[in-house]
Amino acid sequence: PLCKDNRKTCIEMASTETVASDAGADGAPAAVPVEASAMSHPYTMNGRVVVSKLLSEGEACVGNEIVVGGWVKTGRKQGKDTFCFLELNDGSSQDNVQVMVTTEVYDISKIVATGTSIVVKGKVVATPEGAKQAIEVHASDVIFVGECDASKYPVAKGRIPLEKLRDIMTFRSRTNVIQAVFRVRNALARATHEFFQKNGFYYLHAPIITSHDCEGAGEMFGVTTMLQAADAAGKEPMPDAEVLAAAEAEVTTIGEAIREMKEQKKDKRKIKAEVAKLTEAKAKVDVIQRKMASPGGLPRDPTSGAIDYSQDFFKRPSFLTVSGQLDAEIYACGMTSVYTFGPTFRAEDSHTSRHLAEFWMIEPEIAFCDLDADMKCAEDYVQHCVKHVLDTCRPEIDFLTARIDKTCLARLEKVSTTPFVRISYTEACELLIAHSAEGKVKFVEEVTWGIDLSSEHERYLAEKVYQGPIIVYNYPKDIKAFYMRLNDDDKTVAAMDVLVPGVGELIGGSQREEREDVLLRRLHEMNMPQDQYEWYLDLRRFGSVPHSGFGLGFERLVLFTTGIENIRDVIPFPRYPGHIL
Numbered sequence: 001p002l003c004k005d006n007r008k009t010c011i012e013m014a015s016t017e018t019v020a021s022d023a024g025a026d027g028a029p030a031a032v033p034v035e036a037s038a039m040s041h042p043y044t045m046n047g048r049v050v051v052s053k054l055l056s057e058g059e060a061c062v063g064n065e066i067v068v069g070g071w072v073k074t075g076r077k078q079g080k081d082t083f084c085f086l087e088l089n090d091g092s093s094q095d096n097v098q099v100m101v102t103t104e105v106y107d108i109s110k111i112v113a114t115g116t117s118i119v120v121k122g123k124v125v126a127t128p129e130g131a132k133q134a135i136e137v138h139a140s141d142v143i144f145v146g147e148c149d150a151s152k153y154p155v156a157k158g159r160i161p162l163e164k165l166r167d168i169m170t171f172r173s174r175t176n177v178i179q180a181v182f183r184v185r186n187a188l189a190r191a192t193h194e195f196f197q198k199n200g201f202y203y204l205h206a207p208i209i210t211s212h213d214c215e216g217a218g219e220m221f222g223v224t225t226m227l228q229a230a231d232a233a234g235k236e237p238m239p240d241a242e243v244l245a246a247a248e249a250e251v252t253t254i255g256e257a258i259r260e261m262k263e264q265k266k267d268k269r270k271i272k273a274e275v276a277k278l279t280e281a282k283a284k285v286d287v288i289q290r291k292m293a294s295p296g297g298l299p300r301d302p303t304s305g306a307i308d309y310s311q312d313f314f315k316r317p318s319f320l321t322v323s324g325q326l327d328a329e330i331y332a333c334g335m336t337s338v339y340t341f342g343p344t345f346r347a348e349d350s351h352t353s354r355h356l357a358e359f360w361m362i363e364p365e366i367a368f369c370d371l372d373a374d375m376k377c378a379e380d381y382v383q384h385c386v387k388h389v390l391d392t393c394r395p396e397i398d399f400l401t402a403r404i405d406k407t408c409l410a411r412l413e414k415v416s417t418t419p420f421v422r423i424s425y426t427e428a429c430e431l432l433i434a435h436s437a438e439g440k441v442k443f444v445e446e447v448t449w450g451i452d453l454s455s456e457h458e459r460y461l462a463e464k465v466y467q468g469p470i471i472v473y474n475y476p477k478d479i480k481a482f483y484m485r486l487n488d489d490d491k492t493v494a495a496m497d498v499l500v501p502g503v504g505e506l507i508g509g510s511q512r513e514e515r516e517d518v519l520l521r522r523l524h525e526m527n528m529p530q531d532q533y534e535w536y537l538d539l540r541r542f543g544s545v546p547h548s549g550f551g552l553g554f555e556r557l558v559l560f561t562t563g564i565e566n567i568r569d570v571i572p573f574p575r576y577p578g579h580i581l
Helices: 010-018 051-061 176-198 226-233 241-263 268-292 325-335 371-392 394-403 408-417 425-437 455-465 516-525 530-541 554-562
Strands: 065-078 083-089 097-102 117-126 135-146 202-204 337-345 358-367 421-424 470-476 492-500 504-511 547-553
Touching (some): 051 065, 051 135, 097 117, 176 337, 325 337, 325 358, 325 530, 358 371, 358 554, 371 394, 371 470, 371 492, 371 547, 371 554, 394 408, 408 554, 421 425, 455 470, 455 504, 504 554, 547 554
Parallel strands (some): 202 337, 421 470
Antiparallel strands (some): 065 083, 065 117, 083 097, 117 135, 358 547, 492 504, 504 547
C-alpha cells in the first residue's frame, strides 16, 4: 500500500526513516520492518490493519504509516485538553492499541467517549520504556467517526455483570469477557473441523426440520404452517348446526334427484353434471364439519378431535431437531465416517445455568467402530480442541483465568495431556456410595444403582476423586436411549459419558444397536411408534454394520474451556424460556 505521499510504500518509508543499519543503538539486531499490507484485513476500506496483527508485530512496525480502526474502550484528554489517548479495539485482540489524537487533527471532545467508533491514519511510534505496550499510533488524520453519547450508551466503562449483559444483546459483543469467550468459541469451532477432517470424516449437514424424536423425551418444538391459516380462519364466523343441516339437506336433495334421473334413464350428460354438484355439496359439508370440530381455526379430525396434520405443510407432525444422530447414521452406513455440527433445539422449560432452548451439537458417527474406539475418538477430540485453544488463544485464557476462573489455565493444561480414566457405571456407583457412607461427601440425591447420575455426582467424580477427565461406560438400559447396543447382561447398554471438571458431562455416546430384532424390542419396550422408525430399522435389514458415535454440546465445551458459569454467556444469542431477541 502507498503512504500519504503516494510514492513510497510503507516499508520504504520505514526503511528510510527508522532503519539506518542492521543493528540498534545498543548493538542488538534491529526489528525487521513489516509492511502494513501484511497486517491489513483482506476485505477492508483504506487498507485498515488488524489490531491483533499490529500488536503482535510490535516494534517491527515502528515508522510505518497505517490505518487502524475500532471502538473506543476508554478515552482520556491530556495536556490541558490539547490531545487525547484512545484505547482502541476492533475485536481481534484481548489487548487494545493506544492512539494519540491532537486537537489539530480532530475535535477530541467528540471521540473520547466509550463506544465511539473511529478510523484513523497515523504513524506507529515506539512507546517510552516501561509502557504496557511497545508501540502506539500517533494520528495524522481521522477518516471516520461514529459518535457515541456516553450518557445513554448501555455498555459504559467498568465491569458489568454477565446477567445484565444478557439484556443488552446488541452491545455485549463489545465487552472484554464476551469478546474473549467468542474468540475461544471460534477457535473451538475451527479445531472441531480440523480434527474430523484430518481423521477422514465427512462433514454432514443434518436437517433442522425432522419428523422423528431421537431422544424419545418428547420435548420438541413443533413446526407448522397451520397457525397462520388458523389465525385467519379464527376471524371468520363459526358455522352452527343450522348451517350444517342445510348443507346436509342439499346433499340429500341432489342425491335423490340423481336417483330419479337414473330410473328415468335421463341424458347421461345431465346425470354427470348433477353428480358433480353432489360432490361439491359433500365437500361443503365436510368443510363445515371440520370447521365446527376446529374451534379457533386449527384443523382437527371430526371424529377423534386430534389435530389433522394431513392439512399441514409436510402432511405429518414435524419438529425442530433435537439431534442429527439418526441422520448421521444413514450416511455413516454408506460413507463410514461422518460428523454433524449444527443447531439443535429442546422445548424444555428449564431455567438452569446448563440449559438452552437452542444450542449447537457436534455428532460424529463411525461405521465399523465399537465402544472402545468410540471412547478413544472422544478423548482425542477433546484433547485436540483444548490444545488448539492453548496454542491460539493464550491471551484470552490468561484473561479469563484472572477475571473469571482461577483454575481455568491449569485445568486446560492438565486435560490436554492427561489420559482419561475409564470406569464402568457400576464402579462409579460403588465408589460414590462408599464415599457417602464414609462421610467424605453428602449428596442431595442419594446414589443407588440404576439412577441417572446427576451433575453433583459427575462433578464429584471428575473434580474430587480423579481430579481430571474420566469416561463412565456401560449404563443401565432403562435410563438410556433405545438405539444404544444392549450388552450381554441384558441390563446395561454400551453407552459412555465423558465427565470433566467444572462441567460434569461433556460428551454422551454409545455403540449403536445393529441387530434388528433387539432394536425392535427396545422400541416396543419404550412405547415408541415403529412406523416412524421403519427407515431406521432398514439400516439393520440391509447390510447392517457395527457402528458408534457420540454427541457433544458445543456450548458445554465452551463452558469447560473458558470457566464461565452460565451457558447463556457462551452462545452469541441465547434462547431460553421467555427470552428471544
